Amino acid sequence: MKSQQASVHFNENGTPVADHFGDVYFSNDSGINETQYVFMGGNSIVERWQAHSNPSFVIAETGFGTGLNFLVAMQAFKHFRNANPSHPLKQLFFLSTEKFPLPKPDMEKALLSFPALKEEATALSTRYPMELDGCHRRHFDEFDTTLDLWIGDVHDLLSQWHSPTAGLIDAWFLDGFAPSKNPDMWADTLFEQMARLSKVGATFATFTAAGFVKRGLAAAGFTVSKRKGFGRKRDMLVGVYETEAASTLAEKRAFEGPYYRYTQAAIAPKSHVIVVGNGLAAATVTLSLAKRGINVTVCHDQEALATGASGNPQGGFFPQLHSEASIASRIQAHSFLYASHIYHTLLDDNDTSTNTALKKTPVAHDFCGVAQLNFNEKVAVRQKKLVANGVWPEALIKPISPEALSEKASIALPYDGLFIEQGGWISPPDLVRALIEQAKQYADVTVLCHHEYLSHTVLNDSDKASLSDALAQAHHLAVEFSVTAGIEDSSHNKTLYADHLILATGAGAVGSSAFASLPLRPVRGQVEAITTQAPINALTTVICHKGYMTPALNNRHALGSTYIKNDLSTEVRAQESEQNLQTHQQAMANTDVVQQLKHDGEARAATRLGSPDHQPVSGMLADFSALKTQYVGLSLGKPLYTAAPLPATPVSTLCCLGSRGLTTASLMAELLASTLTHEPLPLNNDLCQAVHPARFMVRDCIRSIFDE
Numbered sequence: 001m002k003s004q005q006a007s008v009h010f011n012e013n014g015t016p017v018a019d020h021f022g023d024v025y026f027s028n029d030s031g032i033n034e035t036q037y038v039f040m041g042g043n044s045i046v047e048r049w050q051a052h053s054n055p056s057f058v059i060a061e062t063g064f065g066t067g068l069n070f071l072v073a074m075q076a077f078k079h080f081r082n083a084n085p086s087h088p089l090k091q092l093f094f095l096s097t098e099k100f101p102l103p104k105p106d107m108e109k110a111l112l113s114f115p116a117l118k119e120e121a122t123a124l125s126t127r128y129p130m131e132l133d134g135c136h137r138r139h140f141d142e143f144d145t146t147l148d149l150w151i152g153d154v155h156d157l158l159s160q161w162h163s164p165t166a167g168l169i170d171a172w173f174l175d176g177f178a179p180s181k182n183p184d185m186w187a188d189t190l191f192e193q194m195a196r197l198s199k200v201g202a203t204f205a206t207f208t209a210a211g212f213v214k215r216g217l218a219a220a221g222f223t224v225s226k227r228k229g230f231g232r233k234r235d236m237l238v239g240v241y242e243t244e245a246a247s248t249l250a251e252k253r254a255f256e257g258p259y260y261r262y263t264q265a266a267i268a269p270k271s272h273v274i275v276v277g278n279g280l281a282a283a284t285v286t287l288s289l290a291k292r293g294i295n296v297t298v299c300h301d302q303e304a305l306a307t308g309a310s311g312n313p314q315g316g317f318f319p320q321l322h323s324e325a326s327i328a329s330r331i332q333a334h335s336f337l338y339a340s341h342i343y344h345t346l347l348d349d350n351d352t353s354t355n356t357a358l359k360k361t362p363v364a365h366d367f368c369g370v371a372q373l374n375f376n377e378k379v380a381v382r383q384k385k386l387v388a389n390g391v392w393p394e395a396l397i398k399p400i401s402p403e404a405l406s407e408k409a410s411i412a413l414p415y416d417g418l419f420i421e422q423g424g425w426i427s428p429p430d431l432v433r434a435l436i437e438q439a440k441q442y443a444d445v446t447v448l449c450h451h452e453y454l455s456h457t458v459l460n461d462s463d464k465a466s467l468s469d470a471l472a473q474a475h476h477l478a479v480e481f482s483v484t485a486g487i488e489d490s491s492h493n494k495t496l497y498a499d500h501l502i503l504a505t506g507a508g509a510v511g512s513s514a515f516a517s518l519p520l521r522p523v524r525g526q527v528e529a530i531t532t533q534a535p536i537n538a539l540t541t542v543i544c545h546k547g548y549m550t551p552a553l554n555n556r557h558a559l560g561s562t563y564i565k566n567d568l569s570t571e572v573r574a575q576e577s578e579q580n581l582q583t584h585q586q587a588m589a590n591t592d593v594v595q596q597l598k599h600d601g602e603a604r605a606a607t608r609l610g611s612p613d614h615q616p617v618s619g620m621l622a623d624f625s626a627l628k629t630q631y632v633g634l635s636l637g638k639p640l641y642t643a644a645p646l647p648a649t650p651v652s653t654l655c656c657l658g659s660r661g662l663t664t665a666s667l668m669a670e671l672l673a674s675t676l677t678h679e680p681l682p683l684n685n686d687l688c689q690a691v692h693p694a695r696f697m698v699r700d701c702i703r704s705i706f707d708e
């Protein structure tokens, strides 16, 4: 859902004031000094970083506001990292909630008062998310910092955060206007959620010393003390989450039942993960892991990268949005916005958001927008409803007139429709190679072609003891491959050892025993590569209707696509070329733009792998059929949260991206990497659940009530 933005004015000191609350965003005296004193000092942040032994430190804030606290913390973390390059603490996570995000110009104006934070403020401004409810993950690699800006009410959001049993948060910045001006926020439910999410030893600091805040935090398990407040304020509160209370709450953290995401032990930097696959799923998860210092061997049975569904020369990049904020649409919207952030970092030569002189691999692309034509009555009703519901910010999708659409397209088109300004097209094979090349600059990443995945074995202690190779003994997973050396009929088996295996295969999953208990839906799609010709040679935006057409790349336009279920063959069919042309001619019957199009038979067909509910699959992969017996309670009507978490397994999957991999792969990969490293998850809990591989098994169990 689109969220309500803040309405602010600036007072005589230049400090922003929220009209709704009648309170300032930060001290009139000195915003930076207040942040340093109350939040950084109150949590002893820098001292705690020095003593920290984990790879990441997690700060959570209530009330992002102008982002001042975030910028101060991020700047301090950069100083810490520069002064301690070999310290085990490598990454700062800053999680912040915001119910009324500031319009970007107001945020920028407010931060102009802090020239010492110019670099940080500019970085935030270029990555500032739009006003859409949910989690917006933004990487500030040049500061070794990740921001998760959660738009929505803190009370709705904290309960959505998933926590490892040892807790998630190291320090709390309790901001959010004075309790007298915003009493709703300072409620016991907030303090209880803070306790649920806190690690043992987590601290909090807040500018207020209100009695009910003090009592509420104490009741939730924090040891609370008063100290001198900032500036003219007499007192403020600080506190720590102590051991005893934490142990009583540890069980509550696993409330999600079978979808609990942190079942295996956290994967640490320098671990070794094998990723099987050669397309977007494999490449995005490889980059997400490598950025965390995890070494990856990418194995596939082909000659080169991107030979399957990620091999089409051009792919449309846009979210598929409904008129309601359905789970499917929210996955699309958030995946699209996150991917857009990742692609801009990866593809934009002027981007400064990386902390090393990363070499960028060229990727053919054009963020030229995507027009969804209103080409028949049914679509007109759907599009009208989407606009009327006002669920999505206009910055994401907006109505467009025939005149404006024609201007965007550079071709006269007699259609109105919807326009996705940030969309466009990308070359998926270029992107796959660029993602892998970038991953190689963060960690030890090797790509092994002609390696066909056969099976894997989880090693127990006696298996390990029998291994002669000391390196192998250090791992607990043996993965068997059939290797063809390029010489016909000559192949041999090879075992690689790893800490975790990720099966990121597309159509290759069909028929693999590892996927036997996942319902897979392969779909063949043929896309034409039409020689550029008048009038479409002028096309400057992606056009979508029942099919899609892109501006030219190397004098050819992508024109797609057919959609044939359960067909695994990939030969090009003349009949499907005709079908693709007809789809365009029928949908755009009101114009002669496509009526005379000629094709020369140049096309590509591939199998995309999907799932029955059309959502991606990201998470642990197990023999779900065998696990069903543990969830029989669900068939008796017991609620999901009563079911025990699924057992740990060192095997995961990222698959079923269908034809939407350009949109969904990056966020699904980031979700998986965050899960494996026990970091904060970049998605609302309901969306995490909706993409979990176990969902099909659980639905079967629940449905069996009605079958009996």
Ligand code: SAM
Binding pocket: 006, 024, 025, 026, 062, 063, 064, 065, 066, 067, 068, 069, 070, 097, 098, 099, 100, 101, 152, 153, 154, 155, 175, 176, 177, 182, 184, 185
């Ligand atoms: N930390 C901010 C900064 O660095 O600029 C200042 C925070 S300002 C004092 C308080 C913020 O809390 C406002 O942006 C306000 O919209 C937000 N807020 C108030 N109630 C909230 C709620 N229930 N959930 C989430 N955010 C809330």
